[in-house]
Amino acid sequence: MQFTAAAAIESAVTAVPAAAPEAAAAHFAARLAFEADVSDVHTDLTSGAPGVVVVDSRSRVSWDQGHIPGALHIPTVRIAELAPQLIGGPESRVTVVTYCWGPGCNGATKAALAFARLGYPVKEMIGGFEYWAREGFEVESAGGTSRTAPDPLTAPISGVSCAC
Structure with a gap:
């Protein structure tokens, strides 16, 4: 029995066709309107870019274990109570950036x-x-400021932004 190059190979990627370019552009633009990555947040915090406030929504124990320098600590259940005094009202027009533990946690989404x-x-x-x-x-x-070497699976080991 011979197999020929004519044997059909199905693509898992294209089994559902890609969206039209216009729809894809709208989708990805919308995602960027809702999300920021850690590299961009780091760039803004270290440059002193105005108009951005970073909020850690985790518990006090988690905050004490480690947090982003310059972030505010506002647990989700206290946002309505504390945001106006710590950030100002919505009329302040700052963009709030929320974070929690990581991709397996939806605390930042909440x-x-x-x-x-x-x-x-x-x-x-x-x-x-x-x-x-x-x-x-x-x-x-609670013990001070520290830094670990970049994980080569997530960032360039040079420590320089991936600039993506």
């Missing part, structure tokens, strides 16, 4: 929803605190 319902412009930091630490950015904890 926090972003709470901010949006209060009228704040908001984005979720994808990757969360896990990817912040894995990319080798500074981490503050």
